[in-house]
Amino acid sequence: MSPSNNKMKPFNTLLRKELGLLFRDGRTLAFMIGIPVVLFILLGYALSTDLRNIRVGIIAPERDAVITRIASGFEATDYFEFTGYLDRPDMADQLMRQGKIDAVLMFDTGFDRNLITGEGSPINVIVDAVNPVKTSSVTMYVMGAVQSILSASMPEGQAQSGIVSTNIHMLFNPQLKGHDNFIPGLIAILAMLTCVLMSAPVVVQWIAEKKKEPSILQSVTPSGILIAKTTPYFLLSCINLVILFLLAFILFGLPMTGNVIALIVISLLYVIVALSIGLMISALANNQIVALLIAGLILIVPTIMLSGMIFPVECMPDTLLWISRIIPSSWYIFALRKVMLQGLSFGNIYPEITALVVMAILTYTIAIVKFKSRIKCIRVQ
Amino acid sequence: MYKSTVKDLIKIELVRFRSGFQSKVVIIMPVIFMILLPFIAKIDIENVSVCVVDNDHSGFSERLAEKIDVSKSFNLSSAENTYEKAMQRVEAGKADIIMTIPQSFEKDIVSGNPVVIDIASSAVSSNKGGQGSAYLNNLVSEYTAELAQEMGVSIKAPVSVTIQNKYNPALNYRIYRVPGVRSMLILMIILCGLSSFLDIKRNKVVFPDPRISAELSRSRRVVAKLVVYSIAGLIVLAIGLVAEWLIFGLVPSGSYVSVFLAALLFIITMIGLGQVIANYSVKLSEAVLLMLFIRLVNLLMSGLITPVSSMPAWEQVLSYLIPSRYLVDIIRGVFLKGSTFAELWISFVALLLLGIVFNIWAALGYRKKEAVIVMNDTIIA
Numbered sequence: 001m002s003p004s005n006n007k008m009k010p011f012n013t014l015l016r017k018e019l020g021l022l023f024r025d026g027r028t029l030a031f032m033i034g035i036p037v038v039l040f041i042l043l044g045y046a047l048s049t050d051l052r053n054i055r056v057g058i059i060a061p062e063r064d065a066v067i068t069r070i071a072s073g074f075e076a077t078d079y080f081e082f083t084g085y086l087d088r089p090d091m092a093d094q095l096m097r098q099g100k101i102d103a104v105l106m107f108d109t110g111f112d113r114n115l116i117t118g119e120g121s122p123i124n125v126i127v128d129a130v131n132p133v134k135t136s137s138v139t140m141y142v143m144g145a146v147q148s149i150l151s152a153s154m155p156e157g158q159a160q161s162g163i164v165s166t167n168i169h170m171l172f173n174p175q176l177k178g179h180d181n182f183i184p185g186l187i188a189i190l191a192m193l194t195c196v197l198m199s200a201p202v203v204v205q206w207i208a209e210k211k212k213e214p215s216i217l218q219s220v221t222p223s224g225i226l227i228a229k230t231t232p233y234f235l236l237s238c239i240n241l242v243i244l245f246l247l248a249f250i251l252f253g254l255p256m257t258g259n260v261i262a263l264i265v266i267s268l269l270y271v272i273v274a275l276s277i278g279l280m281i282s283a284l285a286n287n288q289i290v291a292l293l294i295a296g297l298i299l300i301v302p303t304i305m306l307s308g309m310i311f312p313v314e315c316m317p318d319t320l321l322w323i324s325r326i327i328p329s330s331w332y333i334f335a336l337r338k339v340m341l342q343g344l345s346f347g348n349i350y351p352e353i354t355a356l357v358v359m360a361i362l363t364y365t366i367a368i369v370k371f372k373s374r375i376k377c378i379r380v381q
Numbered sequence: 382m383y384k385s386t387v388k389d390l391i392k393i394e395l396v397r398f399r400s401g402f403q404s405k406v407v408i409i410m411p412v413i414f415m416i417l418l419p420f421i422a423k424i425d426i427e428n429v430s431v432c433v434v435d436n437d438h439s440g441f442s443e444r445l446a447e448k449i450d451v452s453k454s455f456n457l458s459s460a461e462n463t464y465e466k467a468m469q470r471v472e473a474g475k476a477d478i479i480m481t482i483p484q485s486f487e488k489d490i491v492s493g494n495p496v497v498i499d500i501a502s503s504a505v506s507s508n509k510g511g512q513g514s515a516y517l518n519n520l521v522s523e524y525t526a527e528l529a530q531e532m533g534v535s536i537k538a539p540v541s542v543t544i545q546n547k548y549n550p551a552l553n554y555r556i557y558r559v560p561g562v563r564s565m566l567i568l569m570i571i572l573c574g575l576s577s578f579l580d581i582k583r584n585k586v587v588f589p590d591p592r593i594s595a596e597l598s599r600s601r602r603v604v605a606k607l608v609v610y611s612i613a614g615l616i617v618l619a620i621g622l623v624a625e626w627l628i629f630g631l632v633p634s635g636s637y638v639s640v641f642l643a644a645l646l647f648i649i650t651m652i653g654l655g656q657v658i659a660n661y662s663v664k665l666s667e668a669v670l671l672m673l674f675i676r677l678v679n680l681l682m683s684g685l686i687t688p689v690s691s692m693p694a695w696e697q698v699l700s701y702l703i704p705s706r707y708l709v710d711i712i713r714g715v716f717l718k719g720s721t722f723a724e725l726w727i728s729f730v731a732l733l734l735l736g737i738v739f740n741i742w743a744a745l746g747y748r749k750k751e752a753v754i755v756m757n758d759t760i761i762a
Binding site: 035048198295300338 | 515673
């Protein structure tokens with residue numbers, strides 16, 4: 001038997017033991033796979049900016065034919081919900097404060113008459129502008145609806161004016177679906193979360209175990225220990241990612257236009273980076289509570305806020321932009337969007353691949369160096 | 382025998398709060414994020430790169446390109462001869478929008494023929510795509526109006542629409558986000574506070590005075606925790622309010638009493654929830670994962686980031702069970718619309734009910750589980 005085989009033997013024993021431990025522990029498996037799946041479904045549906053059921057009211061001194069047509073037009077579509085006619089202008093304010101209405105259309109007397117005589121009839125639209133994102137879409141939708149109802153009820157040729165019109169179309173995400181925008185980010189966050197949580201207790205656990213059976217420590221190298229203990233989690237994370245991607249395709253109809261191999265490569269890299277971040281935390285933290293708190297409660301907030309999952313990175317000030325560059329999820333999300341939505345391949349995602357490789361090497365090196373020094377401390381004791 | 386009073390327990394909780402790792406997190410994290418978040422959550426877009434494909438090369442088309450270059454929202458990425466070349470720049474991530482100016486642009490405008498400008502916007506980030514193209518559309522219509530005026534043509538629309546944006550007239554995203562930040566801040570305090578319940582089971586080790594741990598009354602411990610964490614939460618909230626007033630000059634249009642009352646109810650609810658988690662999880666990692674679950678659901682399904690009305694119907698029903706939904710509603714209402722207690726009482730009652738339910742559930746679960754709970758994880762302090 002060659003010496004290298006001898007060296008590998010304790011490693012294999014350890015690996016087999018760890019694999020057995022994890023895959024026999026049904027409860028942990030259920031948690032680690034179940035929670036990300038449930039979260040993915042809940043949040044995937046929740047993170048949608050598509051507007052539905054905009055609640056519109058109308059204030060009109062006299063309900064003439066055109067106004068009635070506008071009201072019934074609002075009732076007919078999914079986008080709007082017509083809440084009824086309001087008697088007084090101050091009712092708009094009252095209903096908005098109670099959060100019962102989103103927009104109010106105010107008409108003057110003689111609206112239809114002025115329309116026909118060409119005198120011009122003003123419409124005053126009051127919008128609840130507390131959420132500016134929602135507001136601009138609400139305004140756009142309401143105006144669009146009013147315009148189309150009016151142009152249908154007006155004599156030919158009077159509806160359209162202006163010399164230059166624009167024809168706007170969206171590339172890669174034609175309906176501006178919020179889902180396509182959020183889902184890659186959600187996958188990245190959930191993968192990061194589970195990976196870091198799984199690998200964060202590794203070192204601390206090992207040091208505790210080692211006191212019981214010190215013999216194994218002698219025969220396996222420190223990196224061997226870390227790798228053997230994280231390999232089961234690596235496999236579990238891969239299973240997790242496969243499930244999440246399948247859900248993304250089936251439930252949310254995410255497109256996959258690019259190179260599948262590029263997607264797999266970048267995903268595997270990301271899992272490795274996330275696991276080594278967990279290992280790094282594990283090697284640096286004094287006890288398991290601290291390790292898990294760092295992993296679970298602290299790390300996750302900047303990941304969500306700065307990764308570009310929810311808030312666009314390109315709008316941030318420079319300092320924050322640089323911070324977001326050291327967050328692995330932001331690179332992974334970029335890469336996912338490029339591959340899945342834009343249909344690009346390796347040629348276009350090499351910056352992301354390079355960044356993730358550098359991060360993996362860096363975090364793993366810190367983890368291993370720190371782990372070795374801790375082992376030395378224990379030996380001295 | 383010595384009987385521990387609530388006062389003793391409060392003292393102990395206070396000592397632990399001061400010495401514990403999580404209490405530092407409780408204070409530092411919210412403050413950092415409260416200051417940073419308005420910058421992160423900026424979504425007004427600047428510097429959208431526009432690639433112009435000018436097929437006309439006339440004075441009019443060049444003036445349009447110049448207008449884009451001067452605008453703060455855009456910068457002119459490059460001028461390409463063909464759409465295909467411009468597309469390559471978009472794929473390389475160097476341009477966001479392609480604007481194609483048709484041949485005989487100037488000639489058609491002068492002779493009054495309709496002209497269509499083609500705007501293709503990369504919607505990989507749906508916010509940038511949608512908003513960018515809308516801005517560009519505005520810019521084009523401004524330019525057209527300018528041209529029309531120069532040529533002495535007047536454009537008269539039959540219906541004039543005025544928009545009135547209530548509560549946030551300038552559609553300032555930061556104003557909207559800051560009250561959001563506050564709810565997020567309270568969320569973070571409490572959710573970090575949740576971790577304090579993880580050591581409920583190990584109280585015998587942690588408690589300095591053995592007489593107290595021998596005579597532990599469950600309800601008293603809960604009361605002590607509630608008192609300490611409620612006060613801590615309210616203090617951080619007060620700091621946050623002062624900072625917000627100093628930095629952003631934001632004061633609620635409603636009353637502070639409602640804000641604090643809502644925060645207090647929310648804290649009680651979340652502490653109940655934290656106890657439930659601590660009761661039912663066998664391992665520390667499970668508890669952390671479950672806490673993360675609660676944290677993410679509270680953060681992302683509360684209407685804080687995406688409107689609740691955009692969610693599917695089943696999820697809107699589900700969101701009634703999420704405490705932060707009510708908190709977000711109340712705080713937004715009070716800060717931006719000046720809603721009064723009488724207008725928001727349903728949310729207050731709902732929050733109170735959730736708090737009662739979770740705390741009762743926690744108390745019941747504790748009694749049943751007390752005997753069987755084993756903390757498997759080893760803690761090395």
